[in-house]
Amino acid sequence: MSKLDVNKIRSDFPVFQDQSLVYLDSAATTQKPHQVIDAISEFYSHSYANVHRGIYNLSFKATEAYHGARLKAQKFINAKDWQSIIFTGGTTESINLVAHSWGRKNLNMGDEILITEMEHHSNIVPWQLIAEDRGAILKYIPINQDGTLDLSDLGTLLSDKTKLVSIIHQSNVFGTINPIQEIINKAKKVGAITLIDAAQSAPHDTLDVQDMDCDFLALSGHKMLGPTGIGILYGKLDIIEGMEPFMGGGDMINSVTMSKSTWNDAPYKFEAGTPNIAQAVGFGAAIDYLDQLGMQNVSEYLQDLKLYALIQLKAIEGIKVYGHTKNKSSSVISFNLQDVHPHDLAQFLDQDNIAVRAGHHCAQPVMDKLGISSTIRASLYIYNTKADIDKLCDSLVKTAKFFRGL
Numbered sequence: 001m002s003k004l005d006v007n008k009i010r011s012d013f014p015v016f017q018d019q020s021l022v023y024l025d026s027a028a029t030t031q032k033p034h035q036v037i038d039a040i041s042e043f044y045s046h047s048y049a050n051v052h053r054g055i056y057n058l059s060f061k062a063t064e065a066y067h068g069a070r071l072k073a074q075k076f077i078n079a080k081d082w083q084s085i086i087f088t089g090g091t092t093e094s095i096n097l098v099a100h101s102w103g104r105k106n107l108n109m110g111d112e113i114l115i116t117e118m119e120h121h122s123n124i125v126p127w128q129l130i131a132e133d134r135g136a137i138l139k140y141i142p143i144n145q146d147g148t149l150d151l152s153d154l155g156t157l158l159s160d161k162t163k164l165v166s167i168i169h170q171s172n173v174f175g176t177i178n179p180i181q182e183i184i185n186k187a188k189k190v191g192a193i194t195l196i197d198a199a200q201s202a203p204h205d206t207l208d209v210q211d212m213d214c215d216f217l218a219l220s221g222h223k224m225l226g227p228t229g230i231g232i233l234y235g236k237l238d239i240i241e242g243m244e245p246f247m248g249g250g251d252m253i254n255s256v257t258m259s260k261s262t263w264n265d266a267p268y269k270f271e272a273g274t275p276n277i278a279q280a281v282g283f284g285a286a287i288d289y290l291d292q293l294g295m296q297n298v299s300e301y302l303q304d305l306k307l308y309a310l311i312q313l314k315a316i317e318g319i320k321v322y323g324h325t326k327n328k329s330s331s332v333i334s335f336n337l338q339d340v341h342p343h344d345l346a347q348f349l350d351q352d353n354i355a356v357r358a359g360h361h362c363a364q365p366v367m368d369k370l371g372i373s374s375t376i377r378a379s380l381y382i383y384n385t386k387a388d389i390d391k392l393c394d395s396l397v398k399t400a401k402f403f404r405g406l
């Protein structure tokens with residue numbers, strides 16, 4: 001029996017009140033509960049001002065709200081220090097920040113960066129850019145056809161040349177939950193810095209950066225009920241204190257003269273200019289919402305729903321599901337329907353108000369490995385029900401019949 005009251009949860013989401021919608025694209029971005037929308041509206045209406053600078057009450061209130069969101073994020077991932085929480089625009093910006101600020105200082109000719117073939121483009125391209133810039137070499141842990149990582153050569157891929165290992169925690173294509181602990185531990189043995197792309201794991205599972213002992217972790221607020229334009233980069237304090245800024249501007253400085261500037265402390269050193277204040281407040285409200293549900297309950301509910309979805313989908317003739325071996329997967333399911341192009345299929349599903357993603361999911365190397373150009377991706381979240389899955393399956397069967405001329 002689920003500990004989540006899904007009817008109550010659905011009633012919190014305005015988008016489900018005025019339309020019949022089966023929303024199965026939460027891995028791209030989640031819908032927002034009114035608690036998050038209200039927190040943003042309330043903040044803009046009654047507490048809004050710029051942060052850190054104003055010597056007046058409203059600015060103090062805004063600064064307090066902004067800092068409060070940072071403390072919530074700190075608690076959410078169990079970081080030791082609030083100074084370790086850098087607000088960014090999201091996972092992409094967080095990874096680029098590390099590539100630029102850490103990479104420019106620490107990567108030299110012939111150094112190696114290790115990622116996997118399973119990465120989202122945002123955990124590939126920043127490393128390609130910095131590798132080219134610094135003369136470093138980008139290496140990949142391969143994937144198996146079943147959507148898992150092939151770790152058989154990890155011992156060879158990791159060496160004293162490896163300076164950084166950056167790994168996707170949960171695949172946005174296969175749903176695979178990667179054995180990041182094993183990889184972090186082995187990376188540490190060769191002295192490499194580790195970064196975890198938690199864009200897909202943060203919405204699904206409890207994260208504990210102290211337990212993982214990763215050096216960096218990146219996530220996006222909009223994939224876990226929060227607004228767009230806000231995410232975090234967690235970085236161990238001793239590492240981020242030694243890093244140069246990512247961008248220059250207001251707030252990130254200690255002093256500026258015509259010839260030279262000095263930097264503020266972390267995290268402000270990495271937050272140049274007026275930050276996304278209202279988005280941070282909304283993100284804080286999203287964390288409160290998830291905290292109230294309990295991440296363990298969220299995780300159990302989604303595991304259950306995913307298993308139901310997999311059974312129903314696999315029973316449909318012509319459906320091929322990618323990944324999902326050994327049950328180590330999240331509630332992201334990629335599949336194709338024989339003889340139907342994923343884009344056509346997504347349009348047919350849309351006629352029944354079913355929103356799924358069709359495409360390469362910003363993971364073209366994964367598609368290349370599978371020898372396909374795209375898939376349909378159905379991704380589940382706390383507002384989805386078994387009835388949503390049934391509607392998806394009914395619509396798939398109907399579409400299959402149409403394309404087969406039955």
Ligand SMILES: Cc1ncc(COP(=O)(O)O)c(C=O)c1O
Nearest residue numbers: 090091092120122172199200220
């Ligand atoms: C695994 C993974 N990493 C990174 C990203 C990039 O996140 P954002 O676009 O919020 O920066 C995504 C987004 O889909 C993702 O799924």
